[in-house]
Ligand SMILES: Nc1ncnc2c1ncn2[C@@H]1O[C@H](COP(=O)(O)OP(=O)(O)OP(=O)(O)O)[C@@H](O)[C@H]1O
């Protein structure tokens with residue numbers, strides 16, 4: 001189905017066309033007894049943008065999504081969609097499509113009727129329902145399974161039907177709460193690529209909740225890291241990974257090595273180099289802990305110092321204690337002579353082939369800005 005056909009049909013919800021509306025969450029608060037699930041959450045999602053919320057269990061991701069959907073009230077704050085404050089708009093009039101983690105198909109209806117079901121609730125005529133449901137199934141690649149019942153479909157197929165059902169209402173906003181987490185790794189990856197393709201095609205503003213970093217980094221335009229009911233940082237995936245705004249973000253997203261360092265005058269002495277500090281650093285003088293990505297540590301054989309490793313002996317000496325072959329690279333664990341947490345580093349394929357556990361190495365920080373706590 002082309003974008004044109006989808007957008008020519010009018011949205012059922014009256015909240016604007018499916019081409020994408022801006023979503024603004026401002027100062028959202030919601031407590032359950034003593035627990036502050038949302039503690040002043042602010043987030044703006046641009047029209048047609050896909051934002052992923054990432055964060056530890058219990059940090060408020062689902063609550064944020066439910067408040068946006070109107071399924072949960074906020075104690076304070078506003079939800080503005082397409083310029084309209086939704087405070088008085090009930091869930092069924094918000095024009096949002098949702099897909100949850102648990103398979104939620106009605107078992108006594110086939111795939112087509114499951115997709116058509118949401119349209120029926122919105123008062124769409126029978127003929128129109130079948131047409132739109134058929135189109136939505138086509139969009140998720142399930143036309144051939146239109147007359148299968150839930151128990152006759154795989155988990156991945158059921159989630160595709162759930163996605164088709166959410167899209168069939170031509171939602172102004174698509175809300176996905178861990179929609180792939182019950183699926184095995186391969187299906188999960190396929191389905192998330194699919195969602196990304198469809199979301200681009202349809203242009204629906206989308207909020208995806210996940211605790212899978214790879215998923216968030218690979219599909220989202222921007223990723224928001226939530227911590228204790230607030231947004232810690234929201235940024236494009238590369239920015240979030242390379243320039244984390246806080247130590248929490250650095251340690252939560254991707255892998256980091258914690259390396260003792262000396263901080264002062266806007267820089268840190270780390271593993272034989274002086275590195276500029278990233279703005280979010282929380283220690284700016286004296287002893288600190290540098291947070292270094294595995295790929296930000298250079299490794300050279302201890303004796304053969306000429307090959308780009310550590311001229312003049314700069315860097316720290318250590319022993320390779322573990323090697324994991326990953327194909328294109330090898331992950332090595334290095335224990336420094338001076339003690340401390342073992343470092344996880346990446347060796348290029350050929351270096352990896354010529355390294356064995358017990359090998360003596362010199363490690364040095366790469367010349368990149370560093371976050372220190
Ligand atoms: N209906 C409720 N009643 C009581 N407490 C709740 C309710 N809903 C959420 N909470 C609490 O609010 C906090 C945030 O919950 P939420 O479901 O939003 O977390 P989450 O980030 O989605 O976590 P997860 O990754 O585990 O799904 C948690 O401490 C949770 O126990």
Ligand SMILES: [Mg+2]
Pocket residue numbers: 061062063
């Ligand atoms: Mg949740």
